[in-house]
Amino acid sequence: MIEIGTFQNLSAVRDTPHGMVLHNDEGDDVLLPNKYVPEGLQEGGVVEVFVYTDSEDWPIATTQRPFAQRDQYANLLVKEISPLGAWMDIGLDKDLLVPFSEQDLRMEAGKYYPVYVYVDEETDRLVGSNRFRRFLSQEIPAVQEEEEVDLFILGLSDLGAKAAVNGQHEGLIFHSDIFRPLQPGERLKGFVKTVRPDGKIDLTLQPKGYAKVEPNAEKILTRLRAANGFLPLHDKSDPELIREQLQMSKKTFKKAIGSLYKQQMIELAEGGIRLK
Numbered sequence: 540m541i542e543i544g545t546f547q548n549l550s551a552v553r554d555t556p557h558g559m560v561l562h563n564d565e566g567d568d569v570l571l572p573n574k575y576v577p578e579g580l581q582e583g584g585v586v587e588v589f590v591y592t593d594s595e596d597w598p599i600a601t602t603q604r605p606f607a608q609r610d611q612y613a614n615l616l617v618k619e620i621s622p623l624g625a626w627m628d629i630g631l632d633k634d635l636l637v638p639f640s641e642q643d644l645r646m647e648a649g650k651y652y653p654v655y656v657y658v659d660e661e662t663d664r665l666v667g668s669n670r671f672r673r674f675l676s677q678e679i680p681a682v683q684e685e686e687e688v689d690l691f692i693l694g695l696s697d698l699g700a701k702a703a704v705n706g707q708h709e710g711l712i713f714h715s716d717i718f719r720p721l722q723p724g725e726r727l728k729g730f731v732k733t734v735r736p737d738g739k740i741d742l743t744l745q746p747k748g749y750a751k752v753e754p755n756a757e758k759i760l761t762r763l764r765a766a767n768g769f770l771p772l773h774d775k776s777d778p779e780l781i782r783e784q785l786q787m788s789k790k791t792f793k794k795a796i797g798s799l800y801k802q803q804m805i806e807l808a809e810g811g812i813r814l815k
Contacts, residue, residue: 543609543664672709682704689729730743
């Protein structure tokens with residue numbers, strides 16, 4: 540059976556007036572319409588396609604690249620609202636439907652929302668949802684304290700930022716561990732702080748050794764990482780240059796790099812500072 544909602548390599552077996560018929564290893568077929576057939580594809584060739592269902596619920600192949608496959612998270616734009624729900628731009632000619640029943644809060648056209656993309660078992664259609672809890676595992680996660688993990692920000696709460704951890708488990712970054720604005724739909728790296736008995740995960744954005752880094756020092760660390768580990772700034776640099784590049788005073792800069800130096804996170808190099 541051709542799997543809906545994934546990329547797959549299929550063999551071209553028959554050219555028709557409507558497009559190229561493709562087969563998988565089991566002999567199941569799907570049509571790749573003419574407008575998606577790559578130049579030079581002939582019978583016997585192999586092509587990577589994404590398979591979804593058309594407006595009449597027939598499986599159809601495309602060489603377009605959607606923003607997410609089934610069982611993945613994505614931050615998508617609502618193009619329009621219809622009596623069925625919100626239609627989101629997923630990067631295909633056919634938009635992704637998020638039914639009203641799958642909306643945590645009513646969505647609005649023109650806004651981005653984080654969603655989970657899945658295949659509805661009854662209709663075989665690719666749909667979206669931002670009622671995330673039922674898609675997150677309730678089992679005790681196989682992650683350890685201090686382990687680096689992939690995060691997808693699901694939403695913000697009074698406690699902090701909710702996140703999907705490695706796409707599978709629920710986690711929370713408390714406000715006390717957030718040193719820059721986070722937005723729903725953002726992807727970033729994080730670290731496991733604690734795994735609770737109920738399987739939920741407390742998270743932090745810095746590894747354990749960075750726990751006591753104050754916000755200005757963290758800002759310098761972020762800039763260092765983005766600049767391949769070196770910044771041409773030091774305690775003799777012109778105050779205006781520091782303010783222009785880091786939006787902080789020279790006094791604040793000196794205090795921050797002093798803290799980082801004491802914690803052995805940076806070293807003083809010729810003409811600037813460098814990550815250790």
